[in-house]
Amino acid sequence: xxxxxxxxxxxxxxxxxxxxxxxxxxxxxxxxxxxxxxxxxxxxxxxxxxxxxxxxxxxxxxxxxxxxxxxxxxxxxxxxxxxxxxxxxxxxxxxxxxxxxxxxxxxxxxxxxxxxxxxxxxxxxxxxxxxxxxxxxx
Numbered sequence: 001x002x003x004x005x006x007x008x009x010x011x012x013x014x015x016x017x018x019x020x021x022x023x024x025x026x027x028x029x030x031x032x033x034x035x036x037x038x039x040x041x042x043x044x045x046x047x048x049x050x051x052x053x054x055x056x057x058x059x060x061x062x063x064x065x066x067x068x069x070x071x072x073x074x075x076x077x078x079x080x081x082x083x084x085x086x087x088x089x090x091x092x093x094x095x096x097x098x099x100x101x102x103x104x105x106x107x108x109x110x111x112x113x114x115x116x117x118x119x120x121x122x123x124x125x126x127x128x129x130x131x132x133x134x135x136x137x138x
Contacts, residue, residue: 001123004116009063011114015070016059018110023053067120070111077108 027049038046059066085102088094094102094105 003119004064004119008114008116011118012063012067012070013060015110015114016056016066019073020053020060023049023056027053028101031067064116067115067123070115071120074108074111074115076111077105080105081108 005072027046031046055069088098
């Protein structure tokens with residue numbers, strides 16, 4: 001497997017940093033100091049985003065080991081764009097809330113630019129999987 005270039009590693013670190021700082025500024029103040037109880041949905045969203053921000057902070061140090069976190073982000077945002085935003089856009093003008101969410105989700109475009117696709121294909125698609133049973137064949 002070819003090593004990932006230092007440039008690509010720094011690109012990944014920048015993506016992790018942008019996400020970690022962004023969520024740190026937007027989500028964590030509310031996690032630490034929220035005066036009223038959250039709804040169940042809002043609690044799920046805020047806690048998941050807080051955890052995602054922490055994992056991205058870890059990705060600054062370990063950019064390749066934390067790639068599944070970025071893959072999750074890329075996957076769910078792509079699905080959201082296809083099954084929520086695109087049909088809404090086709091149905092007519094987007095309301096203010098949809099436009100704000102579209103902008104927030106649209107930032108996902110930085111992930112495929114930084115992603116080391118060759119490494120990802122070798123590591124997650126071509127590499128043999130972990131064993132499924134106790135027996136080890138030599």
